[in-house]
Amino acid sequence: MRLQRTPQLPPRERIIDAAQALFMEQGISRVSVDAIAALAASTKMTVYRHFESKDVLILDWLEGLTANYSGVLDRLAADHPDAPDQQLLGFVAYIVQDLERSGYRGCPFTNTLAELPDDAHPARALIQAHKQRQFARLTELCTRIWLDEPQEVAEELTLLMEGAQVVAQNKGLANPGERLTRMVQRRLQAVSSLCPQ
Structure with a gap:
């Protein structure tokens, strides 16, 4: 069961929150940056702005x-x-x-x-x-x-x-x-x- 996202969080925290949900649910290898960005209601560019x-x-x-x-x-x-x-x-x-x-x-x-x-x-x-x-x-x-x-x-x-x-x-x-x-x-x-x- 996936964690609920919290859209009120700042972008960086939303990205970490989304990554945690996906990593816990699917493992780290199967999860793409695109999937993290989508679940965080963000963009791939924003993810890379916060995490190189x-x-x-x-x-x-x-x-x-x-x-x-x-x-x-x-x-x-x-x-x-x-x-x-x-x-x-x-x-x-x-x-x-x-x-x-x-x-x-x-x-x-x-x-x-x-x-x-x-x-x-x-x-x-x-x-x-x-x-x-x-x-x-x-x-x-x-x-x-x-x-x-x-x-x-x-x-x-x-x-x-x-x-x-x-x-x-x-x-x-x-x-x-x-x-x-x-x-x-x-x-x-x-x-x-x-x-x-």
Whole structure:
């Protein structure tokens, strides 16, 4: 299901909004600049005035996505400053909400990597840096929850979340979001029972 366009937005924001809808729905390779311009109620010339190439537009879109993920963690930190477990569960809930979205096509970062085989493409470096930052934040939360082997726990949680995104896309198991939530909650309960009060 395609996102609604917002004609009141300035041209640059309309273009990014249209690109996001099309990239999420069809992938980056199949989407032309003409299609982005049409959905943005703009022209191809206007697209190129704001973005010198489609690759630049892809990078801008990905930067926005990474900012959204960081923003979620920032909001959770502000809402639950002394409850790292609630921050972690809140981030899992955000991932699950995305998995359950109608027409879910998988993780946009993973899909983009699959469509950009060139290791030197700047989008690949951007995604890698984002995933490393996210892992560092999960490790920090795990350090605040578990005293022993926080990095190993963060690795486990990362693999669970990334795996749930793939399973939601390939439909290999029903209800991957519920399964992911249960697994993380069990992990938290197991660890909290071992922590000194």
